[in-house]
Amino acid sequence: MAVRIEVLKEDNRTRARLGKLHTPHGVIETPVFMPVGTQATVKTMTPEELKDLGAGIILSNTYHLFLRPGHELIREAGGLHAFMHWDGAILTDSGGFQVFSLGDLRKITEEGVEFRSHLDGSKKFLSPEIATQVQMALGSDIVMAFDECTPYPATRDYAKASLERTTRWLKRCQETLTTTDRQALFGIVQGSMYEDLRKQSAAEITELDLPGYAVGGLSVGEPKELMYEVLDYTVPLLPKDKPRYLMGVGSPDALIEGVMRGIDMFDCVLPTRIARNGTALTRYGKLVVRNAESAHDFSPIDPTCDCYTCKNYSRAYLRHLIKADEILGLRLMTIHNLRFLTNLMSEIRAAIKENRLPEYREKFFYEYGYLK
Numbered sequence: 001m002a003v004r005i006e007v008l009k010e011d012n013r014t015r016a017r018l019g020k021l022h023t024p025h026g027v028i029e030t031p032v033f034m035p036v037g038t039q040a041t042v043k044t045m046t047p048e049e050l051k052d053l054g055a056g057i058i059l060s061n062t063y064h065l066f067l068r069p070g071h072e073l074i075r076e077a078g079g080l081h082a083f084m085h086w087d088g089a090i091l092t093d094s095g096g097f098q099v100f101s102l103g104d105l106r107k108i109t110e111e112g113v114e115f116r117s118h119l120d121g122s123k124k125f126l127s128p129e130i131a132t133q134v135q136m137a138l139g140s141d142i143v144m145a146f147d148e149c150t151p152y153p154a155t156r157d158y159a160k161a162s163l164e165r166t167t168r169w170l171k172r173c174q175e176t177l178t179t180t181d182r183q184a185l186f187g188i189v190q191g192s193m194y195e196d197l198r199k200q201s202a203a204e205i206t207e208l209d210l211p212g213y214a215v216g217g218l219s220v221g222e223p224k225e226l227m228y229e230v231l232d233y234t235v236p237l238l239p240k241d242k243p244r245y246l247m248g249v250g251s252p253d254a255l256i257e258g259v260m261r262g263i264d265m266f267d268c269v270l271p272t273r274i275a276r277n278g279t280a281l282t283r284y285g286k287l288v289v290r291n292a293e294s295a296h297d298f299s300p301i302d303p304t305c306d307c308y309t310c311k312n313y314s315r316a317y318l319r320h321l322i323k324a325d326e327i328l329g330l331r332l333m334t335i336h337n338l339r340f341l342t343n344l345m346s347e348i349r350a351a352i353k354e355n356r357l358p359e360y361r362e363k364f365f366y367e368y369g370y371l372k
């Protein structure tokens, strides 16, 4: 069955939408934050805990699973859902981004990307065809096209050549898929920070009438204001009746700003990564629990939070666990940060429903410390 979005409501003062993302593994309310499970696990969480936290869709990585344990083994296991015991939806990235950001000594040609494995330095090769076949072997519900995430900053000439190759690669991904499986393929708009190139990329990609579209090549080191500017003119170029996914974003403020600009789906490794080094997300900003200020603080991270961690543990105990490198500390911090984000997204959805999203943004930004 095809991946599709059911737009329930368009906000009357912003480009925000309330929707339901229909996938072969369930219906997900949008806007949605999707936890990242790079190596077939959202680090330290069991699938049951992810469900309890409110996650309905998680992300995984072609690049990492292709290198280890290999997509053939996962196919043998019955696919990624069976392998990792997750019955919700799964979106997999195509591997291009990871090759550029992880592997060094890579060579990009029209054919694909040659690189060295970050695990053992052996030579590997990913192409649109291989990346697509790997994702089909994994049994992903949403398959991302093999693209080049144009580095930042990029010259106009490089950005133009890069987006045009990404479009050619997208067509090769599409040709690799059977007609039914094409209903899972999301295209990725590139074009760096150039309005005319973003327009060109969006035009070329939406021509293929895909089930969903991602905005790539953002959150690559540019100032946040520039990212929002690019979204202001790029998102309106995408069809209203298709899901829009902003890749690799992001922090609570970026999630709200992205929703205001018409984005439905977000992912970011930061919340789970900073959790493991002892930083908690709260409505009042970030709390670095491992700092001395929490040593004698027997209150929870966030008294307003309904998560298992905030209901049962103190900052002092969490600081102790993190300082002592105790695995329970990683788990409790991850539980909190993921619950914070799923709560934030449900508050955003409620604000859209009740026509008060701009007011919600003002209040959140003021409390979070973004507005002095």
Ligand SMILES: NCc1cc(CSc2ccccc2)c2nc(N)[nH]c(=O)c2c1
Pocket (backbone or CB within 6 Å): 036, 037, 038, 059, 060, 061, 091, 092, 093, 094, 095, 096, 097, 144, 145, 147, 148, 149, 150, 188, 215, 216, 217, 218, 219, 220, 247, 248, 249, 267
């Ligand atoms: N820095 C933003 C970003 C992040 C990701 C990774 S999103 C992700 C990460 C892990 C698992 C699933 C998706 C991207 N992936 C692709 N294919 N193209 C991009 O332009 C891009 C930009």
